[in-house]
Amino acid sequence: MSRIVQQSKELGLLAYPPPYQCWFALSSDPDFTALDNWQEVHTFIWEELALPFADSFFITNKNLQATEQVSLGDRPECIGAHMHDTLHTWGDFIFSGNYRFTRSDALAGIDLLLKYSIVPKVWTDHSNFIGNLLHRPHVTSTPTIKDTAGYVYENDLYTLDLVKSAGIRYIWNGNLVRAPIGQDRTLSRHRWYQESGLRFSKTTRTAISVLDNLTAGLQQFRNPTVFTYSRAANRQYYRHKFPDGTEFYCFPRFGSWQLGDIDGISKILNPETITKLIQSEGTMILYTHLGKRHGELNENRQHIPQATRDTFVQLANEHNAGRIKLSSTSKLLDYLVLRDNATVVNDEIHFRPDDIRFPSLDINDLKDHQFGLATRNRNIRVLCNDIEVSAYTLEETTSASEFKLSFG
Numbered sequence: 017m018s019r020i021v022q023q024s025k026e027l028g029l030l031a032y033p034p035p036y037q038c039w040f041a042l043s044s045d046p047d048f049t050a051l052d053n054w055q056e057v058h059t060f061i062w063e064e065l066a067l068p069f070a071d072s073f074f075i076t077n078k079n080l081q082a083t084e085q086v087s088l089g090d091r092p093e094c095i096g097a098h099m100h101d102t103l104h105t106w107g108d109f110i111f112s113g114n115y116r117f118t119r120s121d122a123l124a125g126i127d128l129l130l131k132y133s134i135v136p137k138v139w140t141d142h143s144n145f146i147g148n149l150l151h152r153p154h155v156t157s158t159p160t161i162k163d164t165a166g167y168v169y170e171n172d173l174y175t176l177d178l179v180k181s182a183g184i185r186y187i188w189n190g191n192l193v194r195a196p197i198g199q200d201r202t203l204s205r206h207r208w209y210q211e212s213g214l215r216f217s218k219t220t221r222t223a224i225s226v227l228d229n230l231t232a233g234l235q236q237f238r239n240p241t242v243f244t245y246s247r248a249a250n251r252q253y254y255r256h257k258f259p260d261g262t263e264f265y266c267f268p269r270f271g272s273w274q275l276g277d278i279d280g281i282s283k284i285l286n287p288e289t290i291t292k293l294i295q296s297e298g299t300m301i302l303y304t305h306l307g308k309r310h311g312e313l314n315e316n317r318q319h320i321p322q323a324t325r326d327t328f329v330q331l332a333n334e335h336n337a338g339r340i341k342l343s344s345t346s347k348l349l350d351y352l353v354l355r356d357n358a359t360v361v362n363d364e365i366h367f368r369p370d371d372i373r374f375p376s377l378d379i380n381d382l383k384d385h386q387f388g389l390a391t392r393n394r395n396i397r398v399l400c401n402d403i404e405v406s407a408y409t410l411e412e413t414t415s416a417s418e419f420k421l422s423f424g
């Protein structure tokens with residue numbers, strides 16, 4: 017069971033649906049995924065282990081140095097073979113010779129998404145792509161750009177309106193988190209410095225926490241790489257307004273640049289990290305590249321090393337044992353948005369829309385999800401958009417006072 021995130025006298029809302037203590041999603045970028053690597057990954061993760069992860073994809077591939085990469089344009093059958101919820105930008109336009117990406121490529125991308133009825137909800141920036149939104153962005157996200165002399169130019173790299181119309185609601189913020197393990201938890205200042213990975217002794221970290229508190233009003237004199245605490249620092253997602261006024265949710269990914277490949281998975285997600293994730297009662301969206309091997313280990317070999325296979329087997333076992341919930345990135349983020357917009361009042365739980373992902377919430381939006389409730393009284397009321405819902409089930413769990421709420 018997970019912790020309670022909201023409580024009235026009669027009713028508590030659990031962080032995650034029972035019996036799970038924490039939630040893990042994989043966020044893999046498709047760089048370097050040649051067809052034979054794709055096949056091995058598909059067979060192992062989505063067929064043998066049948067894990068409920070979603071994948072990401074390039075719409076098109078213009079990279080002259082990675083012509084074998086799987087993309088929607090070249091290999092639509094691959095994108096249809098398992099769940100894909102993440103668009104890795106409008107395509108791979110890195111090392112594309114004289115070909116320069118413009119908005120017209122994004123419009124062609126939209127046509128391709130429509131042709132295959134794909135509605136991606138998540139966007140991850142790619143390398144140094146000139147159309148990136150937050151990770152090493154090239155130009156500001158506005159339809160026009162004014163130079164210092166006052167001349168206005170049409171921004172032919174502007175696509176944020178198309179990103180939204182494609183269905184995207186969640187954008188990777190361009191950052192990787194290495195610590196704490198377990199996002200979606202508000203940490204006290206003391207706990208933040210104990211868990212945030214500073215290379216100091218426990219005593220020094222306690223001292224930094226005390227100093228941080230004492231010098232809170234002296235921001236201009238403080239080293240921002242040491243004093244990193246804020247109550248919001250460990251969020252799994254947050255609202256972000258772009259320069260054109262559009263709002264999306266942004267999210268960080270967990271991982272490291274050096275270990276973001278098929279060889280690094282067993283190191284970044286070692287047994288100790290998995291145990292800490294369960295204990296944290298938090299979330300993790302892991303950054304990786306399932307189709308990419310570490311540069312120095314690129315010889316002729318089985319693509320997925322045994323240690324990485326063992327990591328995925330361990331994740332599957334923890335999922336089956338009811339400790340770690342596994343899902344796509346979009347399902348995890350959707351759940352958090354629904355949970356955080358729900359309110360618990362007396363013996364009632366109210367599900368309400370937000371204005372980014374669920375602007376008109378109805379019961380169908382809740383059907384994909386389950387929620388955990390702590391109550392001694394089974395006669396609760398469930399409301400969606402202020403309308404009472406009768407088509408729900410409250411399922412008992414191993415704890416007498418905790419229930420799993422599901423719909424339809």
Ligand SMILES: [Zn+2]
Pocket residue numbers: 045046047104141142143
């Ligand atoms: Zn990439």
